[in-house]
Amino acid sequence: MNKYFAICPRGLETLLAEELTAIGGEEVQAIAGGAFFSGDWTVCYRANLESRLATRILWHIVKGPYAKEDDIYRLAVRQLWPNHFAVSSTMRVVTTAIKCPLKSLDYVTLRVKDAVCDRFREDLGERPNIETRNPDVSIHVFLTENECTLYLDTSGQPLWQRGFRKASVDAPLKENLAAGILKMTGWQPGTPLVDPMCGSGTFLLEAIQVALDRAPGLDRTFSFERLRHFQALDWANIRSAAEARVKPAERMDIRGYDIDERAVRATRRNLQEAGFGNLITVDCADVLEVQPLTEHGIMVANPPYGERIGEQEELAAFYPQLGTALKRYWAGWNCFFFTADLRLPKLVGLKPSRKTPLFNGPLECRLFEIRMVSGSNRKG
Template structure:
């Protein structure tokens, strides 16, 4: 049994814990921005392959106290790195910290890199090459006020990179955050789903994968394949089992609209590239004019935040029109708006039944749920 730390967008920790329990994780414990868990390598492989919410899965190597940089060097140089990966693998060191008293994290990164290379030289007579952009192996250093934890990354590229979104538009939502938002909405396959401002189609792509029970990591590789203890046959069986679960892609009541033709083309291309071109309907349309084709369902969207002053004014004018459109067309629907603009409910003129704090990177946001009760719509 090994210990791991799964990183996720802040606000999704409890949902990630349930997901990790579902792939066999034990001793689960949440903290800000992630979940600690234990398991064998099958659990680690499944977490990387099947987690929709995690950003990466880190394998815990060692934890120890420190007061200065040399304490961290000594902790790192004692670890048997050549037992974990081959000297021919490229590597990098990534350092993050909370309340760390040391002056330079860059210097900590350098000392850990020196420690790993010194250990290789002593044990193997050679050292691995450093590659900062796309290494085979990443060592993660986490510093609290007085403790240093060293991890090996088992994911490689962040897990929100599903391996198939080719076309993008401005400010796309990361896939794991979109998947988490869909979980919070309570959407279930078979329920009508509409994203009326679909951008490059992230909500739609995640919803289709959920509906098909398609593991999000089936189209990509992982860093654990580069480690010395990689269990190739075990991994092949896990992948095969995940592929066997995937349901056939058939048309679903999942729809996307966007006023921008470029976004519509990007979404259609992304769906086509992923093999879902015939599953989702995507059309050009203005949210204020769009009407649902059923009397109930889930509307979920990520409207513009208005980061510049002129945009703020445009949004202040747009929101009351949005409120009117929701009352006019969307009675019976549960509507979810993910935004950093906390003025939205007040200016829309509709009271949210739930406000869920979430972070889009460092940006604090809210997922507002507005229930449009059937029978209460009126002509506006």
């Protein structure tokens, strides 16, 4: 039984733990920034293929105490790295830390790199090459105040890179964060969904995959395929089962709009590249004029945050207009706004029924739920 750590955007840890349990993970435990779980290699393969929320899946190699860099070197040099990957593989070392007393994480990275190469040289007489940009294998070092944990990355490129978003506009949402937000809205396939500020279409792409029961990793490769423990037959069976599960593509009541024609073009291109070109509606329209076609449904939007000077004033003028549009057109709908601008509910003039803290990278945000009750839109 292997131990793993799945990294995810902060705020999605509980949902990730539920997802890993459903995938077959055992001893699942959510902590800040991700979740620990146990399982055999097939659970690892499935987590990489199926997880909509994880950023990457790390395989736990060893944990030990340290006081100085030499302790970390000794811990790393004792591991049987040649049993895990071939000397012909390119590698890199990534170090992260919380409350680490050591002066330089770069020096820790260098010492672990030396330890791994020294181990290969001792066992095989040669060492792997270092490749920092796109290596075959990544070793992750995690330091707390007095403990060092070494992991091998089983994912490779981050899992939010689904493999088919080719066009993007400014600051697109990462796919796993969009998937988590979609999950938090309670949206289910068959329920009307509208994103009136769709950008490059991330919410729409994630929703389509959920509706088709399509595993998010079907269009990509993973680092575990380059590890010595790789079980090709098991992986082929897992992939085949996931492919067989995908539902036939048909039109869905999912709509995307954006006032920017470039964004609409980007979304349409991404849908086309993913093979979802004719499944949903995407049009150029102002969020203040978009109207729903059904009495009930879910709206989800990621409005601009106003990070540049001058934008704050523009947003302060825009929000009351948004509030008016919501009251006029969206009665009966559940509306969700993901933003770092905490003024939104007050300036929109509608009280949120829920405020969920989430992080977009280092940026603290909120997912505001505003229930547009039919016939009663008084400010609470």
